[in-house]
Amino acid sequence: MDNIILEADGAYRGKDGGVASYGYLVKKNTETVREDYNILLDERVTNNYAEYMAVIKGLKWIKDSDLEFGKIIVRSDSQLVVKQVNGEWSVNSDNLKDLHKEVKELIRYFEEKNKSVEIEHVGRENNVEADELSQQALEDHLLAKKLKGEDKKMCPECGEEMVVREGEYGKFWGCTGYPDCDHTEKYEED
Ligand SMILES: [Zn+2]
The missing domain is CATH 3.30.420.10 (Ribonuclease H-like superfamily/Ribonuclease H)
Known part of the structure; x- marks a missing residue:
């Protein structure tokens, strides 16, 4: 068989x-x-x-x-x-x-x-x-x-969305609540 x-x-x-x-x-x-x-x-x-x-x-x-x-x-x-x-x-x-x-x-x-x-x-x-x-x-x-927008990164300080920004020292995650919230995080390339 x-x-x-x-x-x-x-x-x-x-x-x-x-x-x-x-x-x-x-x-x-x-x-x-x-x-x-x-x-x-x-x-x-x-x-x-x-x-x-x-x-x-x-x-x-x-x-x-x-x-x-x-x-x-x-x-x-x-x-x-x-x-x-x-x-x-x-x-x-x-x-x-x-x-x-x-x-x-x-x-x-x-x-x-x-x-x-x-x-x-x-x-x-x-x-x-x-x-x-x-x-x-x-x-x-x-x-x-x-x-569905579930992959958005949210700010742990204020709850607003985090976005990738370009700064003097390269890319970083910045809070869209800026300037009220100045929380940032290190950005790592994929
Ligand atoms: Zn924030």
């Missing part, structure tokens, strides 16, 4: 308060039967968290689908996820223990139905589509935030 391939990737951007996302594709006979991506709203987000969630979201979708297959091959460019799921590396982070357990439970679910699940490490260059999906989720999220 045909194998199905799950290509999973997570993305994480530390700035902007820390945003993570997942992306995955499910392929059968080289045909993509499912692709999904979204932002992960959780205070525990890290890059590894996102990588785990991509695998979990994909396996859950397969579990709920009526796809016929013999074996699932999971491809991830996260060495940590692959080695931990294969039992080669221990899971030390409390954050990841629950996620690791969830992946193992999903694998056990398939195995009880006589379907095997293999997880293998691939280079980033072989995980481009899943990477693009997870990046797309971040872009969409950050764009939506921008349109």
Whole structure:
């Protein structure tokens, strides 16, 4: 029977308060039967968290689908996820223990139905589509935030908006409440 391939990737951007996302594709006979991506709203987000969630979201979708297959091959460019799921590396982070357990439970679910699940490490260059999906989720999220004006920087002193100004010594964040408020902050280029 045909194998199905799950290509999973997570993305994480530390700035902007820390945003993570997942992306995955499910392929059968080289045909993509499912692709999904979204932002992960959780205070525990890290890059590894996102990588785990991509695998979990994909396996859950397969579990709920009526796809016929013999074996699932999971491809991830996260060495940590692959080695931990294969039992080669221990899971030390409390954050990841629950996620690791969830992946193992999903694998056990398939195995009880006589379907095997293999997880293998691939280079980033072989995980481009899943990477693009997870990046797309971040872009969409950050764009939506921008349109809603949630990315505005507010002055902690007076609550007015902060803007980038050009001064004698270069750029800095200045308060639009100036001159009533003279609060400034260091500006860092992206
Ligand atoms: Zn101010």
